[in-house]
Amino acid sequence: xxxxxxxxxxxxxxxxxxxTHIGPGTRVVGRLAGQEDLRVHGTIEGTVRLGATLFVxxxxxxxxxxxxxxxxxxxxxxxxxxADNAIVLTAxxxxxxxxxxxxxxxxxxxxxxxxxxMDPPDVEALEAxxxxxxxxGASRASAPTVRSGAISxxxxxxxxxxxxxxxxxxxxxxxxxxxxxRRAQAFTAAPGRAPAPFTSPTGNSWAPREPQNxxxxxxxxxxxRPAFEEKTIIVQHPAIRSSDDRSRxxxxxxxxxxxxxxxxxxxxxxxxVPRKKVRPKPLARGKHKVERVD
Amino acid sequence: xxTTVIGSSIVIDGEISxxxxxxxxxxxxxxxNVRDSLVVENGGLVEATVETSSITVNGTVNGDxxxxxxxxxxxxxxxxxxxxxxRILIADGASFKGTVDMGG
Amino acid sequence: xxxxxxxxxxTMSGNPSTPCNIGPRIAIRGNITGEEDLIIEGRVEGSIAxxxxxxxxxxxxxxxxxxxxxxxxxxxxxxDIVAVTTITLHxxxxxxxxxxxxxxxxxxxxxxxxxxxxxxxxxASVTRQQRR
Numbered sequence: 001x002x003x004x005x006x007x008x009x010x011x012x013x014x015x016x017x018x019x020t021h022i023g024p025g026t027r028v029v030g031r032l033a034g035q036e037d038l039r040v041h042g043t044i045e046g047t048v049r050l051g052a053t054l055f056v057x058x059x060x061x062x063x064x065x066x067x068x069x070x071x072x073x074x075x076x077x078x079x080x081x082x083a084d085n086a087i088v089l090t091a092x093x094x095x096x097x098x099x100x101x102x103x104x105x106x107x108x109x110x111x112x113x114x115x116x117x118m119d120p121p122d123v124e125a126l127e128a129x130x131x132x133x134x135x136x137g138a139s140r141a142s143a144p145t146v147r148s149g150a151i152s153x154x155x156x157x158x159x160x161x162x163x164x165x166x167x168x169x170x171x172x173x174x175x176x177x178x179x180x181x182r183r184a185q186a187f188t189a190a191p192g193r194a195p196a197p198f199t200s201p202t203g204n205s206w207a208p209r210e211p212q213n214x215x216x217x218x219x220x221x222x223x224x225r226p227a228f229e230e231k232t233i234i235v236q237h238p239a240i241r242s243s244d245d246r247s248r249x250x251x252x253x254x255x256x257x258x259x260x261x262x263x264x265x266x267x268x269x270x271x272x273v274p275r276k277k278v279r280p281k282p283l284a285r286g287k288h289k290v291e292r293v294d
Numbered sequence: 295x296x297t298t299v300i301g302s303s304i305v306i307d308g309e310i311s312x313x314x315x316x317x318x319x320x321x322x323x324x325x326x327n328v329r330d331s332l333v334v335e336n337g338g339l340v341e342a343t344v345e346t347s348s349i350t351v352n353g354t355v356n357g358d359x360x361x362x363x364x365x366x367x368x369x370x371x372x373x374x375x376x377x378x379x380x381r382i383l384i385a386d387g388a389s390f391k392g393t394v395d396m397g398g
Numbered sequence: 399x400x401x402x403x404x405x406x407x408x409t410m411s412g413n414p415s416t417p418c419n420i421g422p423r424i425a426i427r428g429n430i431t432g433e434e435d436l437i438i439e440g441r442v443e444g445s446i447a448x449x450x451x452x453x454x455x456x457x458x459x460x461x462x463x464x465x466x467x468x469x470x471x472x473x474x475x476x477x478d479i480v481a482v483t484t485i486t487l488h489x490x491x492x493x494x495x496x497x498x499x500x501x502x503x504x505x506x507x508x509x510x511x512x513x514x515x516x517x518x519x520x521x522a523s524v525t526r527q528q529r530r
Contacts, residue, residue: 020301023314030308030324036301046308061521076521086506094518106504108484111518116510 024059032064040075058092071101073110080114302337316346318353336370349379351388358392422457430462438473445477456490463495471508478512 021039022028028044035051040060048054050068060075067082073093081087083101091109098115106112297315300306304320311327318338325343326332332346338353348363349355351371359365361379369387378395417435420426424440431447439455446452447465454460458473468483471491479485481499489507498515 020299020304020320023296023298023312025296025314026298026310026312026316026328028306028308028310030306032304032306032308034301034304034320036303038301038304041296042298042312078520094520096518096520103506104504104508104510105506106502106514108501108503110502111516112502112514113516113518115513116504118509118511 022060056093300338334371417453422455454491468499 019039020034020036022042022044024041026042028042028046030046031049032038032044032046033049037053037055038048038050039055039057040062041057042059043061043063045063046065048062048064048066048068050066052068053070053072054066054068056062056071056073056075056077058074062075062077062079064079065082066077066079069084070086070088071081071083072088072090073081073095074090075093077093077095078097080098081095081100083099085101086103086105087099087101088104089095089106089110089112091107093107093110093112095110095112096114098117099112100117102118104116104118297317298310298312300316300318300320300322302319306320306322307324309325309327310316310322311325313329315330315333316326316328317333317335318340319335321339321341323341325345326340327345329347331348331350332344333350334340334353334355336352339356340354341356343357344355344359344361346359346361348365349359349361350366350368351373352368354372356374358376359373359378361377363379364381364383365377365379366383367373367385367388367390369385371385371388373388373390374392376393376395377390380396382394382396384390417437418432420436420438420440420442422439426440426442426444428444429447430436430442430444433449435451435453436446436448437453437455438458438460440457441459441461443461445463445465446460448467450467452464452466452469454469454471454473454475456472458475460474461476463477464475464479464481466479466481468481468485469479470486470488471493472488473491475491475493476495478496479493479498481497483499484501484503485497485499486503487493487505487508487510489505492509494511496513496515497510500517502514502516504510
């Protein structure tokens with residue numbers, strides 16, 4: 001069996017006693033199953049079921065569904081990885097696919113795209129206890145359930161991911177604690193206190209978050225100007241002109257000199273102006289499309 | 295030259311192709327097409343059509359073998375299938391059932 | 399309600415030796431924007447847009463989408479993270495959400511659930527089959 005590090009994670013350069021390896025010029029297409037460590041320098045297509053550690057060497061390419069006890073990736077994998085113990089992506093790993101394992105380690109330098117799902121019962125309990133502790137985060141917590149379900153519904157992980165948010169959602173609907181109105185609630189420094197129940201007209205006083213569409217565009221810098229949403233109070237002298245003010249002033253159709261009280265005017269004016277949706281500009285390098293199977 | 299080794303607990307159901315030596319301790323079903331030599335070790339089982347340059351069998355092969363150089367069946371080997379190779383060596387103790395074609 | 403003040407016309411001290419610190423008994427509901435490093439040890443709900451480094455301490459609970467230069471997560475985070483340089487999930491962190499950055503490091507012991515998007519340079523010989 002491969003030598004383990006002190007964290008009980010398989011290390012990439014452990015020497016296996018039983019040497020099964022696919023050489024660099026070899027290509028296996030089909031189903032591979034076994035109970036010993038496997039080092040792949042070549043190409044495997046299809047499915048891999050291993051009761052031991054799968055090492056994907058830097059020149060190895062796996063285009064397969066992998067079910068193994070451990071997976072250590074230093075090469076290229078296009079396909080979903082399921083491990084019973086741990087998945088390790090080393091610095092030279094290039095993985096496109098979903099990872100599912102109780103323990104996952106992505107080392108600096110690894111490139112990965114896909115979903116990560118750790119042991120389902122732990123995550124379920126984690127989300128349930130976390131949601132219970134946040135008394136006034138109830139309506140906010142429902143947003144991630146919608147988002148995680150809408151963004152990607154992969155058949156392999158769909159049951160896992162949807163199962164986790166389901167108990168959270170039931171917990172939230174029972175107490176039906178809503179967030180207080182945006183401006184009426186006095187700021188409290190005690191985080192444990194739940195505010196008075198309030199049902200906002202939209203049913204969710206947080207801005208409903210539509211599923212983020214990550215369309216690749218040029219590299220992004222996070223917005224340096226404050227995001228102009230109604231919750232933000234911008235202390236600003238009326239003489240300062242900024243583009244955020246332009247739409248507001250146009251909507252109000254009043255000369256700027258009449259705004260004597262800028263802070264109050266900001267709050268009042270924003271309610272009339274169509275809210276500027278600041279969609280987070282996605283970060284994209286490269287030209288490949290981001291495709292999601294919804 | 296690198297070698298591909300299929301361990302004794304490995305079962306491959308599909309097609310192996312490559313340009314390297316291949317040593318099979320486990321089970322391979324399907325097709326094998328290696329440009330270099332193929333060795334089926336004792337305990338190895340190959341249920342496949344084999345195309346290789348030279349093949350050495352210590353285990354079991356059920357399938358047609360086509361070797362461009364030579365085919366060798368060692369003692370305790372079992373081969374069921376047709377062999378086509380310019381040079382064939384069947385050792386004493388090997389069991390073989392099939393046709394042999396040494397023609398060019 | 400907490401106020402998030404970011405006034406471009408005021409010269410922030412921008413002293414890197416004393417980064418802004420949101421203490422463990424502070425809860426913020428709203429949007430945080432800024433141009434310097436930030437350490438969060440309390441609770442934040444809303445969104446965070448920071449052109450600097452964000453550190454989420456072990457005791458922190460964040461329910462917000464992050465748009466930052468880089469982030470080190472040691473605590474609990476529920477939201478998407480978009481980073482310009484690096485996202486690091488340390489041991490003991492619990493993150494639910496989608497990550498998007500050029501570099502992402504998930505340390506062993508971190509709990510994460512969601513998708514990860516990095517630029518993955520696949521070799522030309524690999525035909526990209528979307529196995530989603």
